[in-house]
Amino acid sequence: xxxxxxxxxxxxxxxxxxxxxxxxxxxxxxxxxxxxxxxxxxxxxxxxxxxxxxxxxxxxxxxxxxxxxxxxxxxxxxxxxxxxxxxxxxxxxxxxxxxxxxxxxxxxxxxxxxxxxxxxxxxxxxxxxxxxxxxxxxxxxxxxxxxxxxxxxxxxxxxxxxxxxxxxxxxxxxxxxxxxxxxxxxxxxxxxxxxxxxxxxxxxxxxxxxxxxxxxxxxxxxxxxxxxxxxxxxxxxxxxxxxxxxxxxxxxxxxxxxxxxxxxxxxxxxxxxxxxxxxxxxxxxxxxxxxxxxxxxxxxxxxxxxxxxxxxxxxxxxxxxxxxxxxxxxxxxxx
Numbered sequence: 001x002x003x004x005x006x007x008x009x010x011x012x013x014x015x016x017x018x019x020x021x022x023x024x025x026x027x028x029x030x031x032x033x034x035x036x037x038x039x040x041x042x043x044x045x046x047x048x049x050x051x052x053x054x055x056x057x058x059x060x061x062x063x064x065x066x067x068x069x070x071x072x073x074x075x076x077x078x079x080x081x082x083x084x085x086x087x088x089x090x091x092x093x094x095x096x097x098x099x100x101x102x103x104x105x106x107x108x109x110x111x112x113x114x115x116x117x118x119x120x121x122x123x124x125x126x127x128x129x130x131x132x133x134x135x136x137x138x139x140x141x142x143x144x145x146x147x148x149x150x151x152x153x154x155x156x157x158x159x160x161x162x163x164x165x166x167x168x169x170x171x172x173x174x175x176x177x178x179x180x181x182x183x184x185x186x187x188x189x190x191x192x193x194x195x196x197x198x199x200x201x202x203x204x205x206x207x208x209x210x211x212x213x214x215x216x217x218x219x220x221x222x223x224x225x226x227x228x229x230x231x232x233x234x235x236x237x238x239x240x241x242x243x244x245x246x247x248x249x250x251x252x253x254x255x256x257x258x259x260x261x262x263x264x265x266x267x268x269x270x271x272x273x274x275x276x277x278x279x280x281x282x283x284x285x286x287x288x289x290x291x292x293x294x295x296x297x298x299x300x301x302x303x304x305x306x307x308x309x310x311x312x313x314x315x316x317x318x319x320x321x322x323x324x325x326x327x328x329x330x331x332x333x334x335x
Contacts, residue, residue: 003217003259005224005247006208007240008092009191009231010099013200015174018191021234022174025189028230029178032223034216036179044172045069046192048088049081051164054154058126058141060161063117069168086188087173089206096238103202106194107166117165122158129153170194173203178227181220185209187227191236204238212263218252221259225250 011018022040030037052070055062062070073081092100111119123141131138132150146155173192180187187209193201214220225247231237240247243262246255 002210003212003221003244003262004208004210005221005228005240005242007206007228007231008096008238009189009203009205009207009236010238011191011203011236015201018174018203021236022176022189025230025234025236026176028233029227032180032226034181034219035223035227038177040174040176042172042174043084043087043192045073045168046084046087046171046173047073047164047167049073049084050154051156051160054126054128054156055161055164057128058123058139060122060126063165065116066165066168083175086175086177086190086207087192087205089192089204092204092206099202100204103204104194106170106196107163110170111159111162111166114166116169117162119158119162122161125155125157126161127151127153127155129155170196173205178223180209180211180214180223180227182215184211184214184217184220184224187224189227189231212259217259221246221255222252 011021019040026037026040029035047070052073073084089100089103123143125142125145126140127142127146128139130136130152131148138151138153145157171192171194173190175188175190178187178189185208188207189205190207191203191205193203195201209224211217211221211224221244225242228237228240228247232240242248244255244259246252249255
């Protein structure tokens with residue numbers, strides 16, 4: 001929900017080649033109006049902080065060689081751990097599944113052949129979250145895959161647990177950040193790979209950025225798209241999307257209408273959520289500040305772009321119809 005750009009990155013080659021491309025892309029990005037660009041940082045090891053935290057909360061044993069590699073992360077700042085989230089690779093989609101499997105092959109090979117830990121020492125499944133009835137909080141290890149549909153929380157299998165150990169030993173990456181404009185989410189250019197002896201490493205990465213709260217939305221959004229242009233020119237951009245359409249057609253007036261529709265939708269949902277929250281707590285005057293602010297900010301953005309309310313809601317009608325058409329086609333096919 002909102003205005004966002006997303007991207008997937010890939011590069012196969014040694015570190016020196018990757019850094020050459022990253023530096024050239026960074027130099028081009030620094031010339032964009034009003035941007036801030038960080039230095040390129042090597043991150044080693046790269047792990048999933050969420051998986052590590054879950055493993056630790058279940059008091060599962062961490063192999064000594066892995067613990068040694070994780071110590072700088074555990075003793076580092078909270079900001080360093082949050083920055084590690086830039087390397088998450090969830091959400092690649094089935095169309096790129098083969099590439100992601102090839103990228104992760106060294107991790108699979110290590111965790112299936114190593115004698116640094118014994119897989120059988122770890123539970124088949126772990127989970128943590130809220131269980132119905134009664135909203136009871138549970139943290140448990142299980143021998144079989146849980147089929148409880150009334151559970152809301154985190155569930156992971158043994159392979160995921162062991163993946164964080166392999167990542168600690170093999171995975172590393174390079175990262176830099178781009179601030180496209182005040183108020184916008186930053187663009188994190190992050191690629192990671194697994195060390196392997198005989199082949200050049202395969203680096204992949206993904207990310208997204210919302211631009212809707214930028215003080216100068218047009219400039220910030222253009223800067224995000226042109227950041228991707230720089231990455232594409234260096235052969236690093238694998239795929240990208242932009243729900244305003246600007247990435248594809250480069251017509252801001254055309255994108256402006258779509259952005260107004262998305263913002264109107266965000267504003268309406270935000271306003272509806274305010275009513276729902278107040279009803280849930282039984283207080284029609286409850287201070288639901290964050291939801292109210294998000295709704296108001298969305299409508300402020302429309303006004304800042306010079307789009308009339310009537311034009312915004314006309315565009316919203318078109319957007320809703322556009323989103324309903326695929327659903328209708330699926331229903332027709334199922335019949």
